[in-house]
Amino acid sequence: MKNNFKVSIPLAIIITMAAVIYQRATGPTYPEKIYIGLDKDAQVRVKLPRSHGGETGAPVEIPKIKDLSGVELTYKRYPTNDEWTTVNLEDKGNRYLMTLPNQPPAGKLTYFLKLKFGDKVQEFHSKEDPIYIRYKGDVPTFILAPHVFFMFFSMLLSAVAFVEAIFKTESAIKIGRATLGCLMFGGMFLGPIVQKYAFGVYWAGFPYDWDLTDNKLLVGVLAWLSAVLLTIGKKRRWPIIAAAMILIAIYCIPHSMQGSEFNYDTGKVETDLD
Secondary structure, X not given: OOOOHHHHHHHHHHHXXXXXXXXXXXXXXXXXXXXXXXXXXXXXEEEEOOEEEOOOOEEEEEEOOOOOOEEEEEEEEEOOOOOOEEEEOEEOOOEEEEEEOOOOOOOEEEEEEEEEEOOEEEEEOOOOOOEEEEEEOOOXXXXXXXXXXXXXXXXXXXXXXXXXXXOOOOHHHHHHHHHHHHHHHHHHHHHHHHHHHHHOOOOOOOOOXXXXXXXXXXXXXXXXXXXXXXXXXXXXXXXHHHHHHHHHHHHOOOOOOOXXXXXXXXXEEEEOOO
8 A cells, every 4th residue: 555644644633733732731931821819700811921032021911900909029030049039010000010131041030929909919939939931032933933843744744654654555664754854954954043043052952961852852863864764675664653653752741841041150051950
């Protein structure tokens, strides 16, 4: 059989969409959702930033809901021994607003909030369990968009190749080669450029450091490179299946875990291993 695209493509789309949703819902840099208000039946959902790009500070906005009389935010640089700074968010009429200070690429702040409702308060996080926000440089859309596209397209092709290999079709090996090509272009070529714009370094993985995102990419590329080499002139299916399963496992690891972190003492970007 040449291919079984009627089965493999729909299954691959489902697998890839699940990966996209999972990547957006997990990881340490996606906004944290909180629900404000003392009345549980009338609470409002608010997103608190955990990542911010560009040369401006990160805005923290809290809508002015019933009985809310003020918002207090406490923050400091991380990881440092700085004293905590507490400020009141500015009353902007329909919302309370504060801009957290801008930081170098990969620089982090920790913060927590206290909402005041008369003599009652609603607290979100604390000194012992703060929110972490990481800063990054602006990445041009013409670099970031194709990087994201090819990374997820490689996942789609990998899933197609996996199903085709299960059915022992002739197309599995060719699709596997296309998967490697997408990983090489989107990850190994565009990835370091994105990393340089965002965090000031081209590569923070092995052998220079232990950035998990870079190392995940490296493992995925090596897995698919091995699969392609092992299927040259051979009709082997197991290397395709193994490489695809490795890539699926990689995409199940939350994005940006153990990522780049600015060391305020040395002034260098390192890997957060916490």
